[in-house]
Amino acid sequence: MTGATFYYWQGKTLVLRLHVQPRASRDEFCGLYGDSLKVRITAPPADGKANRHLRKYLATVFQVPTSRVNLLRGASSRSKQFTIENPRQLPGAIQPPNLKPRA
Numbered sequence: 001m002t003g004a005t006f007y008y009w010q011g012k013t014l015v016l017r018l019h020v021q022p023r024a025s026r027d028e029f030c031g032l033y034g035d036s037l038k039v040r041i042t043a044p045p046a047d048g049k050a051n052r053h054l055r056k057y058l059a060t061v062f063q064v065p066t067s068r069v070n071l072l073r074g075a076s077s078r079s080k081q082f083t084i085e086n087p088r089q090l091p092g093a094i095q096p097p098n099l100k101p102r103a
Helices: 049-062
Strands: 007-010 013-021 028-033 036-040 069-073 079-085
Touching: 013 049, 049 069, 049 079
Parallel strands: 013 036
Antiparallel strands: 007 013, 013 079, 028 036, 069 079
């Protein structure tokens, strides 16, 4: 995955643009979809189930508590934007932020 337009950093907070495919056979990231990262999830898109499931999946992938994964926009859309506060693990396509050390 190149181009890295699907994410950016705000300090130590990762902001991700996702394109979600619900009712998939398994949970997985599966490449770029325009300027978003496509993610397949097993949950159905009903009653917020997909959003809750995706939040838990992201928490697992980035090794953070679900309280540090927040949906910014796209609650009822396939195009979503999430923040992940201080992720402990990053998939290979995401580079860590360039934080300057404190003087």
